[in-house]
């Protein structure tokens with residue numbers, strides 16, 4: 565009798581595992597936003613078109629770490645602009661190279677150089693898998709331009 569229960573238990577486990585793995589796997593959007601939040605991209609960038617999902621991911625991340633997100637995290641003035649249309653402007657190859665080392669992409673004006681320096685400290689430090697998840701999501705963002713009026717572009721034209 566015990567043996568039967570054991571077998572049923574094992575069978576249930578086997579059935580549950582692929583389901584759990586699938587749920588964790590998540591969608592392109594979920595995986596991308598997770599990296600966007602964990603790597604703190606949101607401290608300088610908005611994605612207005614998916615703001616609700618990003619806020620939810622921030623809350624989940626803060627909870628999983630057992631920390632409160634400081635008010636300043638969400639109130640900080642984004643310096644990198646909005647990325648809601650980045651998928652219409654840039655492809656995976658460009659994004660991958662840029663994120664690994666953004667400095668050379670910045671204009672040589674004093675203001676932009678200052679931003680580049682700040683940005684340089686934020687070279688992407690995650691794994692290749694994380695960078696893949698991030699860029700796979702970024703290229704799906706084709707919502708049209710949602711940039712704040714008056715946003716000054718600091719990147720060289722390609």
Ligand code: HEC
Pocket residue numbers: 600603604605606607608609643644645647650653654659663679680682683686688698716717718719
């Ligand atoms: C310290 C602030 C800062 C952080 C953190 C930051 N960025 Fe940026 N990012 C910038 C600035 C400044 C620019 C240049 C924006 C401009 O002038 O067009 C930029 C540009 C970009 C661009 C190019 C935008 C365009 O219009 O072509 C992408 C894509 C980007 N960042 C993605 C990310 C991602 C993804 C992360 C997280 C891994 C991140 N950034 C973290 C400041 C930041």
